[in-house]
Amino acid sequence: xSQIFKKTASAVLLIVAVVLTCDYFIKDATLRAVANxxxxxxxxxxAFALGLGAYSxxxxxxxxxxxxxxxxxxxxxxxxxxxxxxxxxxxxxxVSSPQYNWIYTLIVQPLSSALYGMNAFFIASASYRxxxxxxxxxxxxxxxxxxxxxxxxPIGGVIHPILPQIxxxxxxxxxxxxxxxxxxxxxxxxxxxxxxxxxxxEKTPLGGAD
Amino acid sequence: xxxTEMLGRNxxxxxxxxxxxxxxxxxxxxxxxPVPIDKTTADIYNRVDALQPGDVVVLGSNIGxxxxxxxxxxxxxxxxxxxRKEGVRLILVDHGTEAPIFAERALTELNAAGRKTYGxxxxxxxxxxxxxxxxxxxxxxxxxxxxxxxxxxxxxxxxMLDDINGAQDxxxxxxxxxxxxxxxxxxxxxxxxxxxxxFGLTAVKVPDAYAYYTAGQIFGIxxxxxxxxxxxxxxxxxxxxxxxxxxxxxxxxLYIVLMILxxxxxxxxxKKK
Amino acid sequence: MxxxxxxxxxxxxxxxIYTILYRENPAFRIGExxxxxxxxxxxxVLAVFQIRDLAFLKVQQGxxxxxxxxxxxxxxxxxxxxxxxxxxxxxxxxxRVAIAFMLSVGITLSARGLISVNVIGQIKGAIVPLNNVQNxxxxxxxxxxxxxxxxxxxxSKAVGPVPKVGRWLLMVTMGAYFANSIMGRLSIVIGTLxxxxxxxxLYLIPVALLILIxxxxxxxxxxx
Amino acid sequence: xxxxxxxxxxxxxxxxxxxxxxxxxxxxTHKYIPKIREHPGIQAIKExxxxxxxxxxxxxxxxxxxxxxxxxxxxxxxxxxxxxxxTARQAVKMGSKLIVGIAQPTVLPVAEEIVRQAYRAENKxxxxxxxxxxxxxxxxxxxxxxxxxxMMHREKVAANFIFGGHAAEAxxxxxxGATIGAMQVAGSTNVYQxxxxxxxxxxxxxxxxxxxxxxxxxxxxxxxxxxxxxDITKLISAALIILGAILATFGNNVVKTFLST
Numbered sequence: 021x022s023q024i025f026k027k028t029a030s031a032v033l034l035i036v037a038v039v040l041t042c043d044y045f046i047k048d049a050t051l052r053a054v055a056n057x058x059x060x061x062x063x064x065x066x067a068f069a070l071g072l073g074a075y076s077x078x079x080x081x082x083x084x085x086x087x088x089x090x091x092x093x094x095x096x097x098x099x100x101x102x103x104x105x106x107x108x109x110x111x112x113x114x115v116s117s118p119q120y121n122w123i124y125t126l127i128v129q130p131l132s133s134a135l136y137g138m139n140a141f142f143i144a145s146a147s148y149r150x151x152x153x154x155x156x157x158x159x160x161x162x163x164x165x166x167x168x169x170x171x172x173x174p175i176g177g178v179i180h181p182i183l184p185q186i187x188x189x190x191x192x193x194x195x196x197x198x199x200x201x202x203x204x205x206x207x208x209x210x211x212x213x214x215x216x217x218x219x220x221x222e223k224t225p226l227g228g229a230d
Numbered sequence: 231x232x233x234t235e236m237l238g239r240n241x242x243x244x245x246x247x248x249x250x251x252x253x254x255x256x257x258x259x260x261x262x263x264p265v266p267i268d269k270t271t272a273d274i275y276n277r278v279d280a281l282q283p284g285d286v287v288v289l290g291s292n293i294g295x296x297x298x299x300x301x302x303x304x305x306x307x308x309x310x311x312x313x314r315k316e317g318v319r320l321i322l323v324d325h326g327t328e329a330p331i332f333a334e335r336a337l338t339e340l341n342a343a344g345r346k347t348y349g350x351x352x353x354x355x356x357x358x359x360x361x362x363x364x365x366x367x368x369x370x371x372x373x374x375x376x377x378x379x380x381x382x383x384x385x386x387x388x389x390m391l392d393d394i395n396g397a398q399d400x401x402x403x404x405x406x407x408x409x410x411x412x413x414x415x416x417x418x419x420x421x422x423x424x425x426x427x428x429f430g431l432t433a434v435k436v437p438d439a440y441a442y443y444t445a446g447q448i449f450g451i452x453x454x455x456x457x458x459x460x461x462x463x464x465x466x467x468x469x470x471x472x473x474x475x476x477x478x479x480x481x482x483x484l485y486i487v488l489m490i491l492x493x494x495x496x497x498x499x500x501k502k503k
Numbered sequence: 504m505x506x507x508x509x510x511x512x513x514x515x516x517x518x519x520i521y522t523i524l525y526r527e528n529p530a531f532r533i534g535e536x537x538x539x540x541x542x543x544x545x546x547x548v549l550a551v552f553q554i555r556d557l558a559f560l561k562v563q564q565g566x567x568x569x570x571x572x573x574x575x576x577x578x579x580x581x582x583x584x585x586x587x588x589x590x591x592x593x594x595x596x597x598x599r600v601a602i603a604f605m606l607s608v609g610i611t612l613s614a615r616g617l618i619s620v621n622v623i624g625q626i627k628g629a630i631v632p633l634n635n636v637q638n639x640x641x642x643x644x645x646x647x648x649x650x651x652x653x654x655x656x657x658x659s660k661a662v663g664p665v666p667k668v669g670r671w672l673l674m675v676t677m678g679a680y681f682a683n684s685i686m687g688r689l690s691i692v693i694g695t696l697x698x699x700x701x702x703x704x705l706y707l708i709p710v711a712l713l714i715l716i717x718x719x720x721x722x723x724x725x726x727x
Numbered sequence: 728x729x730x731x732x733x734x735x736x737x738x739x740x741x742x743x744x745x746x747x748x749x750x751x752x753x754x755x756t757h758k759y760i761p762k763i764r765e766h767p768g769i770q771a772i773k774e775x776x777x778x779x780x781x782x783x784x785x786x787x788x789x790x791x792x793x794x795x796x797x798x799x800x801x802x803x804x805x806x807x808x809x810x811x812x813x814t815a816r817q818a819v820k821m822g823s824k825l826i827v828g829i830a831q832p833t834v835l836p837v838a839e840e841i842v843r844q845a846y847r848a849e850n851k852x853x854x855x856x857x858x859x860x861x862x863x864x865x866x867x868x869x870x871x872x873x874x875x876x877x878m879m880h881r882e883k884v885a886a887n888f889i890f891g892g893h894a895a896e897a898x899x900x901x902x903x904g905a906t907i908g909a910m911q912v913a914g915s916t917n918v919y920q921x922x923x924x925x926x927x928x929x930x931x932x933x934x935x936x937x938x939x940x941x942x943x944x945x946x947x948x949x950x951x952x953x954x955x956x957x958d959i960t961k962l963i964s965a966a967l968i969i970l971g972a973i974l975a976t977f978g979n980n981v982v983k984t985f986l987s988t
């Protein structure tokens with residue numbers, strides 16, 4: 021039985037890829053309609069995928085509570101918050117209803133921005149502790165970073181107008197060389213991994229070789 | 231204690247407090263350093279300013295609480311600019327689960343309902359799951375993808391969408407994000423239909439976007455709080471972005487000083503780790 | 504009143520997260536778990552609305568009008584449900600079909616667009632007449648970096664020191680990312696300060712500091 | 728439907744795919760298996776493991792917070808799991824304790840199988856401890872990061888390996904690892920996180936270095952084949968740029984025109 025599903029999965033990979041590729045350069049109404057539907061179907065499956073995280077977190081934290089692990093109060097808090105958000109969202113029928121908006125602005129907005137913002141502090145301590153010119157390579161990184169910071173902050177130009185100009189030169193250089201090559205590499209790399217997945221050489225994304 | 235020893239210590243707490251102070255003090259007592267306006271920002275301003283009645287602007291957004299501080303000021307500044315252009319139609323679409331909340335917030339803040347008519351001048355399509363497939367679906371045929379808009383109105387009841395099918399009908403698209411959806415717009419709208427695209431981005435996302443800009447694939451970038459501050463000045467509506475720029479400057483200086491001190495410690499301390 | 508709760512509540516939550524800078528502690532853990540629960544719950548709410556709007560409405564309409572294309576949206580609904588079989592050892596293989604569908608659409612859309620935008624577009628962008636120093640540097644530079652990403656043994660030996668120069672240029676590029684990420688993270692902190700700094704929220708800062716100092720003091724006592 | 732650049736798109740896509748599939752075919756039938764250069768990052772992994780063994784401390788490994796089938800980082804996760812297989816075997820061989828932190832529930836069974844396999848291959852299956860060697864944390868990036876950092880502190884790890892798709896939590900993990908003095912090797916194709924790795928880690932595999940390292944370590948010859956295929960396409964791209972630039976210098980824009988048709 022499992023063989024049938026595996027074969028179907030391989031067939032689906034190949035067929036979808038061929039249809040969507042052809043759709044890109046062949047003008048044909050039927051092909052286009054099929055491609056449109058495939059596209060929209062994937063959107064629907066993607067919506068279901070949004071709930072996967074909720075499912076695994078629920079399982080994990082319910083187990084933590086059930087087994088009375090030391091962290092169980094946190095687990096209870098997490099599940100409770102989740103239930104409140106789901107309940108309120110579904111009950112008010114919209115995520116921009118005043119009630120939902122209120123709780124979102126109260127909880128998610130401050131926590132989320134503080135969590136991301138705390139990186140600024142970590143970078144500051146790393147700047148002092150780790151950011152050292154140990155080699156030509158790290159020296160280049162360091163010098164480039166300093167000039168670019170003087171370009172980014174208005175104060176660079178206030179200290180001396182030449183500083184942002186040097187920064188701009190480095191910025192243009194990195195955009196025209198490093199960035200450009202990285203982008204080309206990403207394009208080629210995506211094509212390569214796509215080909216490997218579609219012809220079935222790369223099995224990990226589907227959940228391993230079993 | 232020798233100088234070398236002093237520099238060799240790990241002043242974690244002091245660094246954190248110094249950073250905090252370098253941000254707080256200029257926020258309370260602004261210095262008023264001039265904000266330079268980037269060419270990438272000015273390009274978007276000029277393009278929006280040149281819009282004609284009947285043109286269609288799509289503002290994509292993946293704004294969430296995490297990037298709110300960087301990107302929301304850009305979003306609201308450009309939305310304000312679009313609203314000032316008579317007869318230009320605006321479509322809002324969201325690529326992140328949190329984005330609809332911020333789209334609605336911006337509409338309220340700008341009093342969109344009082345200035346314009348919903349369904350005639352602007353629509354909010356809401357969040358569409360499915361990453362690249364969602365944007366691809368929108369570019370192909372939005373009537374086939376969507377049944378209802380964000381508030382549950384049937385798409386066919388929104389008169390401004392009658393002659394808008396997909397990317398070939400969008401005059402410009404500006405996507406506000408820190409995620410991959412900017413790339414999706416480039417792949418699906420620009421590469422496939424030649425639609426003019428620009429981005430409002432977090433600072434981290436800008437370097438690779440700049441390579442697209444210099445290659446002529448996108449017509450502009452609003453870069454983080456700096457770009458937002460520039461745009462606010464261009465439309466004469468200074469807000470939070472302009473207010474935060476002094477704090478940026480002082481904190482940047484602090485980082486540079488830290489790096490220099492750290493390297494001094496390294497070279498004076500015999501290059502040990 | 505609700506405004507005051509909102510203002511003080513948000514400030515307290517921000518400060519709770521920032522306590523991690525001192526050390527790992529229950530206040531940070533509470534903040535973190537609240538945040539995870541809230542974002543995941545939020546995603547579920549949107550998933551439900553999405554599935555209703557993008558699939559169920561279409562199936563319903565299809566049933567009414569007899570449109571087969573719309574009725575076929577039952578298939579992605581079933582595939583979406585099948586995604587959850589990933590967690591079952593016995594039925595994991597069924598989920599493979601759904602993953603295969605999603606993955607294939609995603610990677611094909613991505614690859615076909617990237618060939619146009621990243622490969623062709625960027626090669627086109629890199630072609631400049633070699634009539635000034637800057638253009639020559641750019642052209643040589645981009646080729647050097649490209650050759651850094653060549654891995655076959657003989658090929659990479661044949662190009663000599665070129666990849667080394669490529670790696671240096673990559674370091675300069677990474678410097679650009681680093682500088683920009685500093686600007687980005689600072690903007691976020693500035694955003695949180697906009698919440699913290701107006702009174703009365705401001706008064707929570709000394710309270711938080713006092714708690715931290717008290718904790719540090721008791722801990723140093725314990726050590727003695 | 729593609730409007731401009733359709734001809735060049737078809738030519739480039741089919742040429743590049745053809746080259747990659749051709750080399751892949753040659754390598755899968757063992758007609759030609761390209762040699763991939765050993766990346767210094769692999770030496771760094773060995774060095775870090777050796778150091779951990781000497782100190783008698785455990786090593787930590789994260790294969791990223793991305794799902795297996797994320798369009799953008801599917802390749803990263805796959806490469807990270809291949810490198811995990813190698814690292815696990817080396818760790819078992821040298822006798823240091825390995826701890827793998829997992830973020831995505833779907834990655835968990837795959838990683839478990841890979842690590843179990845490594846213990847079996849080194850004839851020490853009894854040293855693999857369920858839910859201990861491979862630990863599941865949280866699919867949320869911050870939940871994962873705090874658990875992972877907690878683990879590094881508790882176990883006082885001497886080496887830390889960060890691969891796969893990581894987002895903003897990368898900085899926090901790398902910086903914490905550096906603070907506790909672990910030797911760190913990291914790799915990612917997520918350019919936004921690379922500067923942090925370069926600053927905080929002892930060795931960083933930049934972008935596709937990660938794929939090449941995985942191919943170098945993999946037993947699967949097609950892995951090496953596709954890397955060689957990519958090398959050829961990169962050389963073609965470089966050649967197009969040089970040719971186009973030289974021709975453009977003399978006022979001939981044929982390459983650019985070709986790419987626009």
